[in-house]
Amino acid sequence: MVGEAQTAVEETLDLAPLDQILEEYKGTPGAVIPVLQRAQEIYGYLPREVLTHIAEKLGVSLSQVYGVATFYAQFYLTRRGRHTVRVCDGTACHVRGAPKIISALEEELGIKAGETTPDYRVTLEVVYCLGSCGLSPVAVIDGHVVGRLIPEKAVRLIRDLK
Ligand code: FES
Numbered sequence: 001m002v003g004e005a006q007t008a009v010e011e012t013l014d015l016a017p018l019d020q021i022l023e024e025y026k027g028t029p030g031a032v033i034p035v036l037q038r039a040q041e042i043y044g045y046l047p048r049e050v051l052t053h054i055a056e057k058l059g060v061s062l063s064q065v066y067g068v069a070t071f072y073a074q075f076y077l078t079r080r081g082r083h084t085v086r087v088c089d090g091t092a093c094h095v096r097g098a099p100k101i102i103s104a105l106e107e108e109l110g111i112k113a114g115e116t117t118p119d120y121r122v123t124l125e126v127v128y129c130l131g132s133c134g135l136s137p138v139a140v141i142d143g144h145v146v147g148r149l150i151p152e153k154a155v156r157l158i159r160d161l162k
Pocket residue numbers: 088089090091092093094128129130131132133134136137138
């Protein structure tokens with residue numbers, strides 16, 4: 001019973017902070033993008049309930065809001081991990097072993113690149129050139145660039161993420 005109650009609480013979103021933002025943008029043209037950005041800062045991603053609420057309050061169609069949310073890479077429609085690991089597989093990193101790093105991390109985390117662990121600890125992504133080719137192979141872990149990676153080191157760093 002306790003478990004069920006906890007799940008129910010987790011699944012109920014508090015829309016009050018979103019309402020405050022929507023109030024700020026009331027009647028402002030072009031509000032969809034800034035409101036989506038602020039909503040994502042609050043919830044970590046953009047759940048359907050949030051998109052529906054934004055559409056209703058801004059008086060635009062849900063498909064319009066979805067269109068914006070899916071067009072820009074900065075918006076996430078699914079829940080993200082507490083940590084984000086982006087491994088570069090651009091040309092320089094690829095030739096210096098990025099595929100092995102990606103495989104090692106996929107195996108360690110039990111997910112494929114582009115996915116999030118079921119406990120929402122880590123989201124693993126592959127990107128193509130982080131602009132640090134001189135340090136290849138490179139990954140960015142929670143915003144910190146880590147260069148000259150080898151699979152063992154990458155796995156160690158990921159294990160340290162709580
Ligand atoms: S190719 Fe990986 S940082 Fe440029």
